[in-house]
Amino acid sequence: xxxxxxxLQFLLLDVQKQLQNIEDAxxxxxxxxxxxxxxxxxxxxxAHLNLLQRARHEYQSLMHDSSRESQLIVQSYExxxxxLKALAKQLFDMAVQLKxxxxxxxxHKHNVFSxxxxxxxxxxxxxxxxxxxxxxxxxxxxxxxxxxHQACQLQIEKYKKQLRTGQQTDALLKASFILKDIxxxxxxxxxxxxxxxSANLGQFIQIDRYHALEASINDLKQDISLPDLRxxxxxxxxxxxTISGVRSSKETEGEILAIxxxxxxxxxxxxxxxxxxxxxxxPGIAPEVYSYQKTGDKAALLFEYLTxxxxxxxxxxKERKPLKAGLKTLFVTLEDIxxxxxxxxxxxxxxxxxxxxxxxxxYKVHPDFNLKGLQIGDMKQATLEKLVKxxxxxxxKLKVPQAxxxxxxxxxxxxxxxxxxxxISFIDLHRSEYLDYVQDLSVLMVSFYRMTNFDPDVRQLIRxxxxxxxxxxxxxxxxxxxxxxxxxxALGLGRSFITSTRFVFDKEHAKSMHFKGRYLIEQVIQLxxxxxxxxxxxxxxxxx
Amino acid sequence: xxxxxxxxxxxxxQDKEAIVSYLKALTKGxxxxxxxxxxxxxxxxxxxxxxxxxxxxxxxxKKEQSLRIKLSWLSDEQDSSDNSPLFIKPKKNKxxx
Numbered sequence: 111x112x113x114x115x116x117x118l119q120f121l122l123l124d125v126q127k128q129l130q131n132i133e134d135a136x137x138x139x140x141x142x143x144x145x146x147x148x149x150x151x152x153x154x155x156x157a158h159l160n161l162l163q164r165a166r167h168e169y170q171s172l173m174h175d176s177s178r179e180s181q182l183i184v185q186s187y188e189x190x191x192x193x194l195k196a197l198a199k200q201l202f203d204m205a206v207q208l209k210x211x212x213x214x215x216x217x218h219k220h221n222v223f224s225x226x227x228x229x230x231x232x233x234x235x236x237x238x239x240x241x242x243x244x245x246x247x248x249x250x251x252x253x254x255x256x257x258x259h260q261a262c263q264l265q266i267e268k269y270k271k272q273l274r275t276g277q278q279t280d281a282l283l284k285a286s287f288i289l290k291d292i293x294x295x296x297x298x299x300x301x302x303x304x305x306x307x308s309a310n311l312g313q314f315i316q317i318d319r320y321h322a323l324e325a326s327i328n329d330l331k332q333d334i335s336l337p338d339l340r341x342x343x344x345x346x347x348x349x350x351x352t353i354s355g356v357r358s359s360k361e362t363e364g365e366i367l368a369i370x371x372x373x374x375x376x377x378x379x380x381x382x383x384x385x386x387x388x389x390x391x392x393p394g395i396a397p398e399v400y401s402y403q404k405t406g407d408k409a410a411l412l413f414e415y416l417t418x419x420x421x422x423x424x425x426x427x428k429e430r431k432p433l434k435a436g437l438k439t440l441f442v443t444l445e446d447i448x449x450x451x452x453x454x455x456x457x458x459x460x461x462x463x464x465x466x467x468x469x470x471x472x473y474k475v476h477p478d479f480n481l482k483g484l485q486i487g488d489m490k491q492a493t494l495e496k497l498v499k500x501x502x503x504x505x506x507k508l509k510v511p512q513a514x515x516x517x518x519x520x521x522x523x524x525x526x527x528x529x530x531x532x533x534i535s536f537i538d539l540h541r542s543e544y545l546d547y548v549q550d551l552s553v554l555m556v557s558f559y560r561m562t563n564f565d566p567d568v569r570q571l572i573r574x575x576x577x578x579x580x581x582x583x584x585x586x587x588x589x590x591x592x593x594x595x596x597x598x599x600a601l602g603l604g605r606s607f608i609t610s611t612r613f614v615f616d617k618e619h620a621k622s623m624h625f626k627g628r629y630l631i632e633q634v635i636q637l638x639x640x641x642x643x644x645x646x647x648x649x650x651x652x653x654x
Numbered sequence: 655x656x657x658x659x660x661x662x663x664x665x666x667x668q669d670k671e672a673i674v675s676y677l678k679a680l681t682k683g684x685x686x687x688x689x690x691x692x693x694x695x696x697x698x699x700x701x702x703x704x705x706x707x708x709x710x711x712x713x714x715x716k717k718e719q720s721l722r723i724k725l726s727w728l729s730d731e732q733d734s735s736d737n738s739p740l741f742i743k744p745k746k747n748k749x750x751x
Contacts, residue, residue: 434740441741486710570737578741585743625707650705653728 111180113164114187119237121157121191124150125198126233132205133226136217144205154198161191186309190236193301200298204291207284216278216285221265225292228254228261232299239306245474248310251303252615258296262289311471368400368415375409377540378402382411384518384539391451391515395443395536416535418528425522425558425575428567436527437575441582443534448547448586451515458510459546461598461605462502462631468609469495475612479624494608494628501631505601508594513544520550521557548595551583552602559652560610562619569654576652596645597634603647604630626651662691662698684725703727 131147134140168184211217232254239247269286273279353371371378388396397414404410424436473480484491492500517524518541526535555576561568580599587595607627611620630651637645668676683689684702691698706727713720 430736430740437740574737574740577739581739581741581743629705648704650703 111168111183111187114161114168114184115240117157117161117164118187118191118194118240121154121161121194122233122236124154124157125194125201126230128154128198128201129226129230129233132201132208133223133230135205135208136222136226139218141209144209147205148202151198151202154195158191158195162188165191183309186305189305189308190302193298193305196301197295197298200291200295204288204295207288207291211281211284211288214281214285216269216281217288219265219268221261221268222289222292225258225261225265225289225296228258229292229295229299232302236302236306239303240309244477245307245310248303248306249475249615251306252300255296255300255303256616258299259293262293262296265289307475311474368412369397370410370412372408372410375404375407378409378411379404380540381538384542385413387542388515388536388539392447395447395534396539397535397537416526416528416537417531418526418533418535421522421525421527421558421575422561424527425561425571426563426568428565428571430571430574432529433571433575434578435529435532437578437582439527439532440525440534444547444550444582445586448514451544452512453514453544455513455544456510457513457543457545458505458508459549459598459602460502460505461549461552461601462498462505465605465608466495466498466502468612469498472609472612475615476620476624479611497628497631497635500635501601501604504597504634508597509592510546510594510598511590511592514547515542516545516547516550518542518545518550520553522554522561523557525554546598547586548583548598548602551579552599552606555579555603555652556606556610556623559607560614560619560623562614562616564619573652573654577649580647580652593643596647597637597642600630600634600645600647603627603651604634622654660696660698662693662696664691701729 128147128150131143131150135143135147165184165188169181172180172184208217232251235247235251239251242248266286266289269282269289273282353369371381382399382402385396385399389398397416400412400414402409402411419436421436421440424433427433479494481491481493483493483496517536517539519538524536524538526537527533528535558572558575558579561572563569583599584595586592604627607623607630611623614620614623630647633645680689683700687701689700689702691700702725706725709722709724709726711720711722711724
């Protein structure tokens with residue numbers, strides 16, 4: 111891997127130089143620095159190609175080494191490389207714009223310099239983060255994205271105010287665009303951090319971000335040439351697949367016709383199997399597969415582009431009506447699915463087992479959650495490990511209703527609602543299986559809660575959405591006489607609250623999730639048999 | 655005229671027995687769901703939630719030992735925006751006779 115490290119070093123150095131030149135240009139208001147930065151792009155292209163070539167060599171030499179870990183490390187280098195390239199490309203585009211207003215004072219602002227200094231701080235942390243055994247530095251890199259985003263937003267707000275005065279409008283608009291560019295560079299930095307964290311955790315992860323993936327549109331993919339079609343990159347998934355939209359090139363604003371996903375064969379095969387099985391069991395909920403192709407350990411999947419909005423976007427609109435309508439349709443659909451796919455078998459979700467398996471990775475991201483047993487006077491607090499073991503004992507005694515076919519990764523961004531057709535569709539179906547229906551509901555509730563948007567209106571809708579899902583589940587439980595619904599839900603929520611903290615780097619938010627999870631598990635343990643039947647989850651838990 | 659934050663502060667020298675009484679007064683208030691703080695000029699009524707965050711900090715130095723207990727919860731001020739539920743549970747009298 112040392113050759114990969116070396117080529118990353120070169121790439122990084124060039125991007126750092128490029129960034130420094132831009133900073134100098136702003137600082138001294140001297141366009142000569144901009145030229146220098148523009149000239150570096152060729153070097154960066156070469157350094158990036160070099161990195162990709164070496165990655166290919168590594169893959170070849172790993173042919174006989176089937177260990178997932180070393181494969182993932184190479185993959186992570188590629189990911190970091192792509193993110194750096196995207197950052198450089200953004201810098202390049204920005205420099206072109208900057209030439210036009212370099213002399214202006216509009217960019218000579220504290221927020222701009224602070225964003226740039228965070229960017230260069232992030233870059234300077236890349237190699238130390240790779241060298242380090244702990245995740246601290248790579249998490250720091252990810253956190254910088256938020257600071258950069260805040261600084262850019264603040265400055266853009268100021269420009270907006272100035273724009274209202276009607277003076278300098280042209281320059282102000284240009285400056286706003288430049289700030290948007292810097293914001294997007296922050297996203298690229300976040301992806302650099304993600305890449306390093308993934309290599310360290312041995313699992314590909316993607317950190318929740320403040321704004322949608324849409325901003326991270328990459329370069330056009332030219333290596334796949336289909337007649338009359340344009341392929342447009344749309345981002346990457348948690349499992350490291352790249353996704354592209356396929357449009358017809360005839361119309362200027364062609365509709366997306368299909369989604370093209372390529373990546374590791376194993377992942378894509380799982381996804382295809384998931385889609386196929388849903389299409390058999392509950393037609394209409396999953397996209398249609400148009401074609402599946404494989405070569406070596408890579409594969410590509412072409413499937414139907416589904417219309418609609420994911421639930422996180424629906425909520426961020428901050429309007430009650432569409433959210434309420436979306437949830438209503440979702441609930442009707444879920445009841446249909448559960449009724450039609452119910453089998454005569456019991457498949458407990460084993461929430462506590464799921465939690466136990468992930469504890470190590472949670473502590474890697476949040477070492478301070480790994481508390482040793484605590485005692486104050488006569489009061490004792492057990493370690494989380496102990497709680498999980500005790501709760502697992504209670505869990506084994508709980509009644510589980512007949513298994514239904516569940517999504518398996520029921521996050522807000524994996525469910526689409528089309529408000530025109532009033533139709534729900536599912537995406538990312540590689541983990542579907544027969545299980546306790548409460549698994550999907552609890553995962554969905556926490557995926558609402560864990561959104562890192564702290565606008566009070568958004569938080570209120572999140573709370574209401576969680577309550578709605580809980581109440582819907584409860585009314586379904588009453589229908590099928592599922593007596594232990596609330597208890598399994600408490601353990602499911604406990605599991606998801608705690609395990610999801612590994613995707614949440616906002617310390618306070620992660621802490622609040624951890625506390626909630628622990629609280630619910632403690633509650634279940636402390637109930638005596640008589641009170642178990644009466645248990646209901648306190649609604650306060652859905653508040654912040 | 656509503657202020658966003660209200661403060662009440664008290665500091666005095668007390669013996670052990672009196673301190674226990676203070677703590678008991680607080681526990682009683684927490685149990686009841688209402689703790690009233692007042693002096694001649696101002697009063698402040700806190701309503702602890704069913705669930706609150708508890709933070710205990712103990713520290714020791716050569717000069718001093720200290721114990722800080724902090725309880726915090728979100729005040730559920732009813733804001734003007736629509737707080738009604740997004741899902742209404744169907745009435746459940748179908749099953750019963």
